[in-house]
Amino acid sequence: MRVMRQAMFVLVVVVLFAVAGVWANGRSADEPQTRIIHMTARQYAFEPSTIRANLGDTLVFRLQSADVMHGFYLEGHDVEAVITPQSPYVELRRPSEPDARPQKVEEIVVTADRTGKFRYRCSHTCGTMHPFMMGELVVAPNRLFIASSWGIVGLTAGLAGTALSSRKKQNGA
Amino acid sequence: MNALETIERRSAAAPTGLPEPSKRTFLTGRRMELFEKFPRLYWLVTRRWFQFAVVVPNLLFFYAFLIAGVFGSPVGNRNIIIIFIWILWWFALITALVPFASRVWCTVCPLPFFGDWIQRRALINVRTGRTCGLQNQMYGLNKKWPKALSNIWLQNIAFLGLCTFSAMLVTRPIVTVWVLGSLIVLAALMAGVFRGRTFCNYVCPISGFLSLFSMTSTLALRSKDLDVCAKCKTKSCSVGSDKGWACPWGIYMGKLDRNNYCGLCMECVKSCPNDNIGLFLRPAMSDTRIKGYDESWKAFIMLTLAAAYSIVLLGPYGIVKDFANVAEVGDWKGFGIYAGGLWLTALAALPAAFAACVWIGRRLAGRSDLGQKEIFLGLSYVFVPMGLLAWIAFSFPLIMINGSYILNVMSDPMGRGWDLFRTAQIHWSPILPEYVGCIQAPLLFLGAFYAIRAGYRFALEKTGTPAVAVRLAAPVSILVTAITLAFLKLFVG
Amino acid sequence: MEKIGVILTVAVLILTPVGMIAADRHFASGEPADVTFTLTGVSDGGVWTEEAVVGHNYWRRTPKPARLVARAGQKVRIRLQSADVTHGFSIPDLDVGPILIEPGHVVEAVFTPEEPGEYLFQCTTRCGKCHEEMLGSLVVLGEGETLENYPGGLIKPRTKCLLHGRS
Ligand code: SF4
Ligand code: SF4
Ligand code: SF4
Ligand SMILES: [Cu+2]
């Protein structure tokens, strides 16, 4: 029973901290805007390697390769493209429609309609480190991060609280 | 008792807080004995052919992987050795086998197969006879491992050295072949020279983290009743009998109170004449005692590596990838920065930060009777649950992003155009990649929870007074929180 | 019991490679043709080669550039694969390709050259520093011709690409 009570206490503290954190930081101030991103893929990185955007922004990706063939798979946005070197066009396919024909496009337009961290990964084998070639799109307000980092502070506080209220050890040492 | 000396240090601590009545065991708290519950399991593991039967399939697989690594495509993500070992095996090991089944990998591991064969000249049968006080006939030189090396420092350094080159190891099939091949050869050589599984105990790089993290496991092999062991005349678990080999890991059941150095080979279960060995299911994170600086440093190394890999392999920083990928890029200066940073953090910076926290905690607690070493060792356990969960969090994206490669290489293990199961052409398709963070964050939480809780529990056990205990462990718990925040930033921030 | 163990072990040690070789033979035999070549594209050094570029030798050396030889009227099958990045294969004068070759996959080009001559093939997808150098030739011999008495002489195998490493 005691253990249950302590667990409940810790849980409540964690949730309180997380909710408070999101409440205080969980809104984005900026108006939605359009960002044009000139993305260069090389073995084994994307440039820019991190993109920060706000919820509601429109992102326009223009992709090119500095060396060999690469891919561009944007998590959570149903985008996968093949980047051919020396070509202004990329071949865009939608992972949700595996049988549809890839389209040749000059730019990929994405709406940042969900918050959090979404990685863009190379999806076309391009050498040894290919599986680790990626960049990050962070769409603010990053609620998962805010909630979890405040929550972890709550966890620390809550556990200290339960430790303080725990019974004395008889046969200590 | 000759065979017991090697493990003296590991078993030195006396059991604390044993329950009184008839059966004394090292396990406190809730538990369930599986051999009693599932007699068939007991039957199975006491068959002489049991370990052979579970090792041979793995021997076949590893052998095939090695062949694929040498003669298959040099493209890592199209070669089975890379995908099966560094994605499938690693993921299964760290997320399932270690936390739920202790060192069961060592039960089925093919690496020491030839070594055992050389030492025993038997694959299945047991030989009776006399070798250095053991009740088995053994071959090879049967030397004793030097006392100075009877710790895991060698393992720590070898492991860190190996991991410095992991960007090459996990992307080039041939490098994995070299490493696994050398491990097999080394295991065989060492078995020829030294008695028992000295390779496993002191050298195997996998063993280092298996031993550390198996402490968290919900499975444990233990003596069912320590009084029976105390009265036992034969000590067959340790010296062998006509039913089983002397414990290859040099363990005496009467003293085995942690999972760390038991390879679950089940020889002792076969040889114990009193049927006094049980396989227990128990709560996670039950072994909490770190018994030497070597083990503390293992914990520092593992946590540092989890962070380093999260930055190098899962991060967006191309320059760091180039540093680590020195074999292709050739930037030795950059590699020096990377390697130096890694070694410095693992061996000096993290331990120093931790030692400082311990020292401040002792100051705050104001108890002069608590030595720095004692508290350092005791609290360094917090990095065990934390490290394990950080590794699990690191490993989830591997399988969720690249799981489809498993299907590819199953059909085309060498990237040579085979199509065994018609899955060779499946397009690379990550599974819910945008939700990886939603799995990682709770895992990090769990790690921090277990770590901080363990810190306070240890402090309470040492001080007896909650208020003092909190002061003693608070700085370490803040360090844990800070590191967890850093991981959160990397994974979801 | 012990005997069974030894037999099983020996069987594993022998049958594993045997099985793998058999599977490799099986999957290598595709559409029947008069001559079959296996051509591997290597980015580092920029070569098309007939040598097997596999785990143990890829990192050690740049393989020998290929010169394929067939007779006019023969059905030619080329199994194409890549040892690293995506390459492209094309023989413009024979209307073959361009075919994309993704690493770890095998694609085939099957055609029947009727006219004797030396046909150049090159990489059609930028694949690194040595991409421009990534040339090879298919020599189609006419009646009574051999490589030695080939009329007009053959293109000299090019010297090695000196630009090593990534682009
Ligand atoms: S310690 Fe290493 S070599 Fe030994 S059984 Fe375990 S994993 Fe295998
Ligand atoms: S043989 Fe059995 S009873 Fe004897 S010491 Fe070993 S485990 Fe205990
Ligand atoms: S204690 Fe038993 S199961 Fe563990 S390594 Fe020794 S013999 Fe094997
Ligand atoms: Cu790429």
Ligand SMILES: [Cu+2]
């Ligand atoms: Cu090319």
